[in-house]
Amino acid sequence: MKKLQVWRAGWAIVAVTAALAGCATRVPLDVEAPLEVRTVQGELLPSDLQAAPSDPLGSAIASLAPVTRPPRTHPDHAATDAVAANEQAAAAVSGNKVYFDFDSFDIRDEFRPLIGRYAGQMLASTKRVLVVEGYADERGSREYNLALGQKRAGAVLQALQAQGVPRQRMEAISWGEERPADPGHNEVAWARNRRAELKMRSR
Structure with a gap:
């Protein structure tokens, strides 16, 4: 009796296994699945470019032109740059300050006339002496x-x-970052502080 039960149980397992096998879907290993190429704002995602060597999309992806974007200019930065430029242009005409670019000590062309004006005044009177004070921003x-x-x-x-x-x-002489013309911590303040001041006096 026990042998009959074991024999029936064995056939039941075989029947269930065959039924489950009939429900599976087999995919041949030599068939390549299509590659989905996604883009985000015109840029190909690197994780999506791992195509198989035989994938026809590989050559198409390689032929894509690189994406270039114009540099981003924050509107506040453009406004502060304009303010600094206007102030420095006025100083070049009638002031006593020579302004410099960031991390530079090259004299810009717009300040050559100011230097020429001071040179003329110094040459016109031998009783005058000139102190040139150099400054930097806080960075x-x-x-x-x-x-x-x-x-x-x-x-x-x-x-x-x-x-x-x-x-x-x-x-x-140099004061470095001491005695700032503008105590602010922004582009306009830094541009005002990168300067040399010409101070003339009689001796």
Whole structure:
């Protein structure tokens, strides 16, 4: 009796296995599934470009031109740059300050007339002496900014010397990031603080 039950149970397992096998769907291993290429704002996602060597999309993807985007300009930055440019243009005409680009001590062309005006005044009277004070914005170490301020003052002094002003009547000093013209912490303030001031006095 027990043998009959075991025999029936064995046939039942075989029948269930065959039924389940009939429900499965087989996919041949040599058939490649289509590759879905997705884009996000015109850029191909790197995870979607892993096509098989025989995939015809591989050559199409390789032929796509790289996506280029124009540089982003924050409207606030454009406005602050315009403010700084207008102030510096006015200073070049009638002021006593020479402004510099970030991390630079090169004298810009718009400040050459100002230096020429001071050179003329110094040459017109031998009783005048000139102190050129160099400054930097707050970015960078204190030591670096002192050195940069000295280079800026020295550049103005050399430009005056080139126009005939005697070296012994001029002095170049640096305040670095100390004594800022603008205490702010933004582009406009930094542009105002990257400067050299020309201070003339009688001796």
